[in-house]
Amino acid sequence: MENLIFGFLIPLIGTTLGAFLIFFIKGQLSERKIKLIQGFAAGVMMAASIWSLILPALELSGDNPYTCYIPTTIGFVLGMNFLMLFDWFYSKRKTIDMMNLAVVIHNIPEGLSVGVAFAAVMVQSPLALTSAYALSFGIGIQNIPEGSIISLNLLAKKGKWRSFLAGFLSGIVEPIASILAFLLIYYVQPVMPYFLSFAAGAMIYVVVNELIPNCKSKIGNVGVCLGFCIMMILDVMLG
Numbered sequence: 001m002e003n004l005i006f007g008f009l010i011p012l013i014g015t016t017l018g019a020f021l022i023f024f025i026k027g028q029l030s031e032r033k034i035k036l037i038q039g040f041a042a043g044v045m046m047a048a049s050i051w052s053l054i055l056p057a058l059e060l061s062g063d064n065p066y067t068c069y070i071p072t073t074i075g076f077v078l079g080m081n082f083l084m085l086f087d088w089f090y091s092k093r094k095t096i097d098m099m100n101l102a103v104v105i106h107n108i109p110e111g112l113s114v115g116v117a118f119a120a121v122m123v124q125s126p127l128a129l130t131s132a133y134a135l136s137f138g139i140g141i142q143n144i145p146e147g148s149i150i151s152l153n154l155l156a157k158k159g160k161w162r163s164f165l166a167g168f169l170s171g172i173v174e175p176i177a178s179i180l181a182f183l184l185i186y187y188v189q190p191v192m193p194y195f196l197s198f199a200a201g202a203m204i205y206v207v208v209n210e211l212i213p214n215c216k217s218k219i220g221n222v223g224v225c226l227g228f229c230i231m232m233i234l235d236v237m238l239g
Contacts, residue, residue, distance in 0.1 A: 003129065007118050007136045008178040011110060012171040014140030018147025019167025022160050029156055038215035039223025041099065041149045044231040045203045045211070046224075048106065051235035052142065053200035056113075057193040071193035078194075079105070079201025087209065099153065102206040103146055104170050109195040110139050111174035115181025116189055138238030143171060145231065 029037070054072060061068040083105075087098060117132035151167035158166065181188045215223060 004118055004182070007133055008111075008114060008175040008182075010133075010136040010140040011107075011114060011143050011174040011178075012140075012168075014143035015107075015147035015171025015174070016168050018144035018149075019151040019164045019170075021148045022151040022155060022163050022167070025152070025155060025160075029152070032219055034153075034156070035215045035217050035220040036223040037149070037152050038211050039220035039225075040145075040227035041153065041223075042207045042211035042215060043224040043227025043229070044145050044149060045102065045106075045207050045227075047228045047231035047235060048142070048146075049200040049203045049207075051232060053106070053109065053196045053203075057196035057200070060196070061193045072197040075194040075197030076201040076204075079198035079203075080205045081201075082198070083202045083205040084209075087205075098206050098210055100150055100166065100170060102203045103150060104173055105202045106146075106199040107143075107171060107174045108177045109192065109199050110143075111177025112181040112188055112192060112195055114139060114174070115178035115183075116185055116192065118178070119182045119185040138234075139174075141238055142231070142234050143174075145227070145234075147171060 054076070057072040057075065058068055061071045083098065083102065086101065114132070114136050117135045118129075121129045121132055147167040147170065150170050151163040154163040154166050212224075
């Protein structure tokens with residue numbers, strides 16, 4: 001039981017560590033730094049959408065090249081339209097709310113995948129425990145930049161403690177999703193491609209509609225490049 005609890009909490013620990021970085025920031029952020037952070041967030045979210053969500057969704061959809069793309073396509077379109085409708089209903093809200101929502105949506109299938117991995121330990125050899133921990137640690141490390149992105153973007157308006165709390169709370173959905181997937185593995189596993197690609201669609205919508213227009217500048221381009229490369233490397237090394 002202790003193994004399960006710790007494994008479910010590892011991704012949340014990563015998000016918390018990322019959010020904690022907010023306390024090392026001195027003073028207010030300049031417009032130039034904000035554009036850099038927004039560009040970095042866009043790069044991270046694009047890379048995470050591809051390597052953490054779309055590619056695993058395709059792998060889980062089978063080997064048939066004529067049908068494997070169907071669940072991923074459906075989930076992606078639903079994810080983009082969901083956030084598009086949300087944006088329409090709450091058009092007066094700020095960009096940061098949309099980005100936070102996209103990160104939370106992205107965290108749900110990650111939590112589900114951890115739950116499925118640990119549920120597999122119950123029916124497979126003990127070696128499966130090592131794989132489950134590897135997945136959980138990998139997601140936890142990937143969550144560090146995501147937690148810091150939410151906190152940094154809220155710093156100007158919320159202050160350090162409230163920004164940290166928002167970053168921390170964005171990761172709460174992961175252990176909850178892990179527990180649900182563990183308990184309902186036979187129902188969750190078949191729809192995982194839809195969950196993963198749904199999250200990818202939501203994140204790409206925020207990148208295209210909110211982050212890229214707001215960070216459009218030379219320093220913003222640098223942020224996009226840095227965020228994309230760092231997240232890509234983390235996803236490939238730890239995936």
